[in-house]
Amino acid sequence: MLICGVDEAGRGPLVGSVFAAAVILPDVHSIVGLADSKKLSEKQRDKLAVQIMSQSVAWAVASATATEIDQLNILQATMLAMSRAVTALSVLPDEVLVDGNRTPILNIPSRAIIKGDATEQCISAASILAKVNRDAEAYALDLLYPEYGFAKHKGYGTALHLKALKEFGPIPEHRVSFAPVRAAFAQRILFE
Template identity: 85%
Template sequence: MLICGVDEAGRGPLVGSVFAAAVVLPSDHTIIGLADSKKISEKRRNELAEQIMSQSIAWSVAFATADEIDQLNILQATMLAMSRAISLLAIRPDEILIDGNRTPVIDIPCRAIIKGDATEQCISAASILAKVNRDAEAYALNLRYPEYGFDQHKGYGTALHLKALKEFGPIPEHRVSFAPVRAAFAQRRLFE
């Protein structure tokens, strides 16, 4: 039976896409240290991501853009990213295990597991791939907009990010439906 783990990364940031990964691991994989991606150092996540991609039966990563987040809402955009990741798999799994309490609407049996990224290795693997790809987007944004410090806060609403948002205004990749970004747009319009 082919079990696929699915998890997301990037629901909370004020900027960029929400990412989801789907991973089908073989039962005899030799990957040591799979866990919730937030509990692993960035260096170790990157090492594990290489092992996951090389040892998986199948894996994929997909995303929903900031525009899609604004149109749908963050929950529905996350479900969309998960559905996309599942549909991109090279094989069709028999069952999908999803981290959290909701599942996307798809034609494969799904089970939501709260804190599944800490208890199911296939979900942990998906968590790591989603986070590594989400961080890569933050680094790419940092190259284009270094004044925002995306390499430091990855787009989360830290004091540094909020200060830059106030000073420089939103960029096209900001999520307008998120309150701090909406406020920055409103402030900009006041001074135009």
Template identity: 70%
Template sequence: MLICGVDEAGRGPLAGSVFAAAVILPDGWSCSGLTDSKKLSAKKRTQLATIIKAESLSWSVASATVEEIDQLNILQATMLAMQRAVKGLAIAAEYALIDGNKVPVLDIPAKAIIGGDATELAISAASVLAKVYKDAEADELEAQYPGYGFAKHKGYGTALHLAQLKLLGASRCHRKSFAPVRAALIQTSLF
């Protein structure tokens, strides 16, 4: 049976898209050091992503936009990105293992596994790909919207990011439905 692992990256940031990846690994496949992407350095994630893309049977990365996040909410946008990732696989999966406690609506059976990104290799692989793509987007946002520090905080609500939001206001890449961004919009509209 072709089983894909599915995970997301980017639910927490105040800016940018939310990403999801789906990965089908060959039977018996292993990779030293592969685990939950949050436990890996950026360099290690990039190295592992190259291996995963080269050695998996199929992989797909998809996203939901800032506009979709603001329209649907972050949970539903995450589910949408996961659906897109599974549908984007060049080889159709027959079953999906999803990291977390919720399963998106899919055309195949699926199971949610809390902490699956640390226990299931296919989910770990998806975790790595999603995080690499989300971080790459943050680097692009740094170039498009200088001054916010996206390359440093990757869009998360750090002290630097919150300070720059207050100073510069929200950009088009910010999630207007997130409270700190809404607060910055209200503050900047008062002047």
């Protein structure tokens, strides 16, 4: 029976896409150290991601853009990214295990498991791939917009990010439906 783990990364940031990954691990593998991606260092995640991609039966990463997040809301955009990841798999699983308390609408039996990224290896693997891809987007945005410090805060609403948002205004990749970005847009309009 092929079990697929699904998890997301990037629900909280003020900028960029929300990412989801789907991973089917083989019954036997040599990947050591799988855990919730938030409990691992960036170096550990990067190393594990390579092993996950090379040893998985199948894996896929998908996203929903900032525009889709603004149109749908963050929860629905997350579900969209998750369903995209599952449908992008080269092999269809028999069951999908999703980290959290709800599952996207799929044509495959699925179960939500709260804190599944700490208890199910396939979900841990998905958590790692989603986070690595989400961070890669933050680094790419940092190259385009170095004044925002995305490499440091990954788009979360830190003091540094909020200061840059106030000083430079939102970029096209900012999530307008998130309050600090909406406020920055309103401030820009007031002073133009």
